[in-house]
Amino acid sequence: MEIDKAIRECDDRRLKTKYNNAIYVIKRALALYSVEEVALSFNGGKDSTVLLHLLRAGCFLHQAEGNNSGGKAADGGKAFPIRTIYFESQSAFPEINSFTYEAASIYDIQMDIIRLDFKSGLEALLKANPIRAIFLGVRIGDPTAVGQEQFSPSSPGWPPFMRVNPILDWSYRDVWAFLLVCKVQYCSLYDQGYTSIGSIHDTVPNALLCMKNSDSSEEKFKPAYLLADGRLERAGRVKKNSAAVCGKVSSISNGLKVENLNFGSMLTASIIAVGDEILFGTVEDKLSSVLCKKLHSIGWAVSRVTVTRNDIDSVAEEVERRKSTDDMVFIYGGIGPLHSDVTVAGVAKAFGVRMAPDEEFEEHLRHLIGEKCSGDKNEMALLPEGITELLHHEQLRVPLIKCHNVIILTATNVVELDRQWDCLIELAKSNGILELMDPFVSKCFATTLSDVEIAQPLSKLCAQFPDLYIGGYRRSREGPLIITSEGKDTSRIKAASQSLCEKFHHGAFSEIE
């Protein structure tokens, strides 16, 4: 089998290791699932081209080892036994389309062309076929790889199948070493300076490969395999919608923030606590109420507090929602090196960026933990790429992490939260990372009037003072009712209190702290 032969005969030890590992994953998958139960997701990109040839080799080796799963014979050169799916889109490059069809013809691939979005397409595929596992050319540097392993079940909300990622741990360099050593065809765009290909709307040649011709204004590009730093593979991807990425811009223009509060230009924050333990009831979340108070003290309204499970998708989903609704999102819990510490990765996924090593952060961790945490395995030093700002303060042993409008707090208790908050406020004063607004003022009254007596007058009061938060709560069913009014204008609070008292007999309310 020519692929296997080419790798065995080359003298690139690293490539051999990567190849052997990928073949191992493929063989494991073929041992777990029959050939009818697997599919290849192929789109003509370089990663899926690598995967195609690995699968050709893997199927050949699997059968050579005496496994015959009853599918089409893989003779090492011709018929490819695995159902292959291609999601064809109007916005794909014509070169990608034509290469995909060409590959199907050269390698005798039975290709299902799907013209639906990924989710609906996969639903239809699984309905019509007994597919249980799909091979993907996802690599660890891809934004969509966050949280994935070589075998990862599809995400919640997706049709159920196993995602098999044989080249998850391959680097950009490994991909090109493989394609060049095996001398296989790849899409022509890669010879024109494209290094990672999305759609025609979001992909241009990688500027790092540009050769400026001094005689003319014509730009020429070197081939993709000459890109020296694989981390810059996605430099040819044009940013999608910066307003959506930053969140804040869209929230201001769509008026969502003022919708509930009627407070004019109020800044809103939301708080996300991450932890299965909180949801199990094993641990009590004490930080959110303290944080609400602190935010209130700098004039911010808290629009929502949520607790999410510590899996990447739950965190990503919640962060994605909140970052575009609120001006600032505070998240804590699930930070560290444990398998359950997925918060930072969840934030990366919410912004659609990958996790990448951050040398500066690693340096801080090294000071804190020692040499144990250096090297490739230091997952704690992986941070969302391109969107992370480290917030330094001399009182903090490790800087806080800010990704656009999401601040990740590492506090695990109230004392630590107090310290981190104080640092944050000092930083806010010096560099404006957090706007400090006029604080809220409030008045509270206790009354023994019944709910029924007070309900209507209180509704009227709310209508009279739409700029205030007027509410009521009880500490017990039998005890007094407590009425609160909050706002930023002391005179308005006073006026509302006076108006309330005037609606009832003298002494019906007593002011409390």
Ligand SMILES: Cc1cc2nc3c(=O)[nH]c(=O)nc-3n(C[C@H](O)[C@H](O)[C@H](O)COP(=O)(O)O)c2cc1C
């Ligand atoms: C076969 C296949 C399976 C996928 N499974 C999942 C999944 O389980 N969870 C998920 O969030 N996205 C899944 N996706 C979507 C990808 O993660 C990603 O959104 C897609 O490759 C396109 O990225 P883009 O939005 O940059 O175009 C899947 C895509 C394909 C082709």
Ligand SMILES: Nc1ncnc2c1ncn2[C@@H]1O[C@H](COP(=O)(O)OP(=O)(O)OP(=O)(O)O)[C@@H](O)[C@H]1O
């Ligand atoms: N339109 C599609 N149809 C089928 N599979 C797809 C499609 N888009 C993505 N995939 C799957 O997702 C994987 C990852 O996509 P990604 O764009 O990162 O890699 P690629 O397209 O192979 O290479 P490149 O990084 O150069 O674009 C692909 O290898 C393929 O398995």
Ligand SMILES: [Mg+2]
């Ligand atoms: Mg691609």
